[in-house]
Amino acid sequence: MKQFKLHAVSKKARAGTLKTAHGKIQTPFFMPVATKASVKLLSNEEVEGTGTQCLISNAFILYLKPGLETIKKHKGLRNFMQWKHSLFTDSGGFQVLSPDFCLKLSNSGVLFRNPFDGKKMLFTPELSIKIQNSLGSDVAMCLDDVPIHSSSLPRLTQAVNRTIDWAQRCKKAHKNKKQLLFCINQGGTVRELREKSISSLLEIGFDGMAFGGLCIGETKEKMFRTIGATITELPESMPRYLMGVGSIRELVESIALGIDCFDSCFPTRTARHGKAFSSKGSLNIAAAKFKNDLKPLDKECNCFVCKTHSRAYLHHLFKTKEENGMKYLSYHNLFFLQNLMKKIREDIKAGSFKPEKYA
């Protein structure tokens, strides 16, 4: 992949650059989610301030609302939301399969009910790609079939085969030459299925490879074992994306296995629920012990929240449901995470990356 350049490898951990139509992303990197074209509670300037290089939005959700017409009138999603840097779009595979939408899953696609008008519609690989082409994101994701983690072997096998078939259809439908296209492997925590998924997808040929259907309830040990055992099948030149991972420990350990790219709602959602990342483990700011704590969330963090506000103040904002509390913790968590990613990139380049160091 000529868009991806590796600069350094420290054991299995990699540092590189992913070039998109709108910038160079230093890897490994983390994307906050802007599902509905906005990182919840934060302005673009604030998101930039956290050190974020790239966001990920959601094709399916944006297709439902505001719809493609509005976004086309703005000449694309980046322009619509005024995000100046790189942007991924997720296919919508993860969302459309939720019981809220999904009526019937079949080889042709996902029959779903549009909650805004009640109409039944078929969401297909071709439609997902068409939407993502119109949105004009820098990286589009293939539509995949994501089985729940407790699925039977036949169901996992079906999902692997269907995801391969859908990836083929996505590739065929993909017309936007400025947009990279990443595929997604499946297979639960069954090594043979993952390997089959990976080899078939490699044959079709994509700009990047995502691990899908992980971190959805299986044990962390199984997740890491699965990634570790199958990531070796990938060519070095291919960027590897672990979808849906956003907690410190999982990020660090996945980077140690050779993952380059992540996205997750975890840092911002957990922030809205009062939990702040820190170098000494996360803290629940609403807990009574912080009522009179004058210290910042993390004394080593340079974010404006830590430089300005005490834990006691943030505790107060949560207890009184002032929404700045959620905003400040969202900002801090993203800043903390992006700062950690930066340190990790530097350490990989310096050859001093050790997973134990950060968690």
Added chain:
RNA sequence: GCUGCGGUAGUGUAGAGGUCAGCAUAGGGGACUGUGGCUCCCCUGGCCCGGGUCCGAAUCCCGGCCGCGGCC
């Protein structure tokens, strides 16, 4: 002074002889991982006080105390 109504977790309330006394909120703790943004789970905590009737009383009766209303 007389009379009526009412007193149930910190707060607001349900409960009309047998309830593990229900609910909401506050308080304490936990969860959240390709987000339909204020979610979910767990825990603590209560029948105003005395008597009486009854196998059994938050519930019925009597007396007190307190609150609100009405009348002298």
